[in-house]
Amino acid sequence: MNRSLTRKLISVNFGSGPGRNLSRRSQSGVALLLVVFLVALASVLVLDLAYSTFLGGRLSASAERQLQAEYLLKSALNISRVLLREDKTIEDSPKDDWGIFKDGLAVPAEWLGLTQPNIQVQLEIRPEDTKFPLRQLVPSGSAPNTKWVSSLYRLFQQMDFDNDKEADPSGPFKGKHFESRELIGNLLDYMDYDKESYSDGTYSGLEGQLPDGTFPNLPIQRVGELSVIPGFTAERIRRLYPFITARTTNSINLNFAPKAVLKALHADLSDASIDEIASFRDSEDGPFTQAQWTSQIANFVSSDILDGPDGIRIMLSPASRQFQVISKIDYGTSTYFMQALIEKGSPRELPKIRAFELY
Known part of the structure; x- marks a missing residue:
């Protein structure tokens, strides 16, 4: 075998020459792709870890803020x-220590031990019976109370429900506009103990036109229940909300009730009389006291309004036992709320919490 042939055989057997160079280039390309892939994968993992750490930190900070807000x-x-x-007084008054919070006010930071300047806690304290007591419309086991029924009707008229063009958005009466008298009838149907449509010649309901079980025929428990009663649209409930309550109260607080609620109590109460009552209770001579309120209010209303057939004496009181407490905290870009109902007990006893909600 000559030398030339031997070299060719060696070249073929040991991979020298162009074929071997091509194989090396292919292996280098695969290795480069593998390195690029590993670098990209590592980058993704690092970014994912960094984002998870960032997100975890944000969630942890949010949970910490929420917990601190709850305790505040x-x-x-x-x-x-x-x-x-x-x-120390029996009657309620803006002059009481808690009265400064009647329209909402920031709680002094030192009361809460706050040192962070960007945190502010707002507090509002108001007697719950400054509002119209819906449960008094149909007292337990009784026929509708005509005084309270007529008063609520006048409140609806003040809000111009007869002309507001509000129509039911859905249900069997979709598109129908319910006037004040019909709203009263529907509300009485919701709470009275029979399944028939209410009708007394003045107010008319429609329970008889609804499937059995639509109305519970029980005292209303929450203002939100109005939304299932025909005619009480979301807009009407929104407007009514500051003036009505479903809590168990049986009188209106003369020292804190809104003018609209007071005016609705009697058909002959004038705007001038209501203004005089409001001015007196906030003046140096006010408030209306537990011992003298009937003689004090006699300076502003007639004896017929106070003690006549539709007299309002029994509907009024200068003091409350239940109070609504609302608090708000602005914490950075977040806002947290608290709403509670508390009830006074015996003197020197801390008022009891009857309802509590955080949101």
């Missing part, structure tokens, strides 16, 4: 309870 709101509630416990 509960502290504001306890401040309300202490202020009401320390109230």
